[in-house]
Amino acid sequence: MFNKLKVFTGSSNPLLVEEICHYLHLPLSQAVVRRFSDGEVFVELGENVRGADVFVIQSTSPPVNDHLMELLIMIDAFRRASARRITAVVPYYGYARQDRKVAPRVPISAKLVADLISTAGAGRVLSLDLHAAQIGGFFNIPVDHLFAAPVILEYLRKNIEGDTVMVSPDAGGVERARAIAKRLQVGLAIIDKRREAANVAKAMNIIGDVQGKLAVVIDDMIDTAGTLTEAARALIGQGAREVWACATHAVLSGPAIGRIKESPISRVVVTNSINQSEEAKASGKIVELSVARLLGEAVRRIHMEDSVSSLFV
Numbered sequence: 001m002f003n004k005l006k007v008f009t010g011s012s013n014p015l016l017v018e019e020i021c022h023y024l025h026l027p028l029s030q031a032v033v034r035r036f037s038d039g040e041v042f043v044e045l046g047e048n049v050r051g052a053d054v055f056v057i058q059s060t061s062p063p064v065n066d067h068l069m070e071l072l073i074m075i076d077a078f079r080r081a082s083a084r085r086i087t088a089v090v091p092y093y094g095y096a097r098q099d100r101k102v103a104p105r106v107p108i109s110a111k112l113v114a115d116l117i118s119t120a121g122a123g124r125v126l127s128l129d130l131h132a133a134q135i136g137g138f139f140n141i142p143v144d145h146l147f148a149a150p151v152i153l154e155y156l157r158k159n160i161e162g163d164t165v166m167v168s169p170d171a172g173g174v175e176r177a178r179a180i181a182k183r184l185q186v187g188l189a190i191i192d193k194r195r196e197a198a199n200v201a202k203a204m205n206i207i208g209d210v211q212g213k214l215a216v217v218i219d220d221m222i223d224t225a226g227t228l229t230e231a232a233r234a235l236i237g238q239g240a241r242e243v244w245a246c247a248t249h250a251v252l253s254g255p256a257i258g259r260i261k262e263s264p265i266s267r268v269v270v271t272n273s274i275n276q277s278e279e280a281k282a283s284g285k286i287v288e289l290s291v292a293r294l295l296g297e298a299v300r301r302i303h304m305e306d307s308v309s310s311l312f313v
Contacts, residue, residue: 004084005303006049010058010070013275016091017057019292024300029054031077033070041066043073050082053303055126057295060094060113061274062253068094068113072120079121087302088122091273091295092221092249096131099138114138126298128273128291129220129248144308146298148248148271149176151289153183155269156216156246163213165189165240169231177218189215191231211239221249222270225256229263236264249273250288252280260285 006029009017021028030046056078058071071088078086098109110131117125118141126144130136136143165187168177174190181188189208215235222228222245232243243265250270252260257279260268270276271291280286294311301308 012067020296023296054083057089059092064094075120087124111138215240223251225259
């Protein structure tokens with residue numbers, strides 16, 4: 001039944017793709033991705049894809065533009081090689097935070113990237129924890145939007161002890177934190193965050209009781225960790241006995257690792273949607289969970305034309 005299913009990857013996260021192929025009991029399909037001396041991306045497929053159901057797995061993680069171009073060029077190569085269907089599996093969707101006009105004369109880059117993927121030739125997109133659900137509507141092709149919550153919930157159920165409270169680092173993340181708090185039957189707190197500039201935030205007030213409790217900050221991504229570390233200090237200042245952080249996408253750019261090391265956060269739980277640097281792995285605070293089974297099962301169901309709705313929770 002997998003005769004016509006082929007899984008390819010670019011250079012963004014080969015370890016995750018190996019796990020997905022292991023789950024599917026499939027070999028990773030062969031493609032050469034390299035760069036000319038001027039930096040241009042070159043792709044050459046190493047096997048026949050005519051009539052195949054092709055899945056190309058590529059997070060648009062840093063360096064974002066390089067990985068995005070790899071994805072687009074690979075999709076174009078599959079289309080010109082007569083693949084029957086091309087599904088872009090983008091565990092981490094870069095440019096997702098530019099999903100609306102926050103000021104005059106600024107772009108909506110998340111929509112532009114959606115158009116690029118569609119124009120390149122993708123017939124379907126599979127992604128994980130988009131920064132905003134409306135990004136799915138930016139595409140004119142089917143989008144399967146999965147959530148890493150089941151993977152994170154499984155970890156928390158096995159590891160949290162004593163009084164615990166789920167914490168949203170801002171008003172926009174309340175729904176996410178509330179959903180996890182409800183499933184774990186624990187309390188909920190919200191941090192009033194005042195953003196002074198891009199990638200700069202300051203936690204000003206905590207709504208909810210965190211005194212003497214394990215506070216678990218829930219977010220979709222950790223970028224420079226400025227928001228997260230300010231939130232942790234505010235929680236400790238309000239009497240939380242310990243602070244953890246959970247996020248799907250560990251971007252960890254710029255000073256993020258240093259900030260986490262120096263912060264009162266004792267554990268940062270993330271998924272492998274983005275390949276982590278050696279510095280991040282050596283930090284001692286980061287726990288990485290695998291979403292390979294979740295993505296692999298979604299790939300299998302899409303290929304078999306089965307429902308994937310049960311994976312959305």
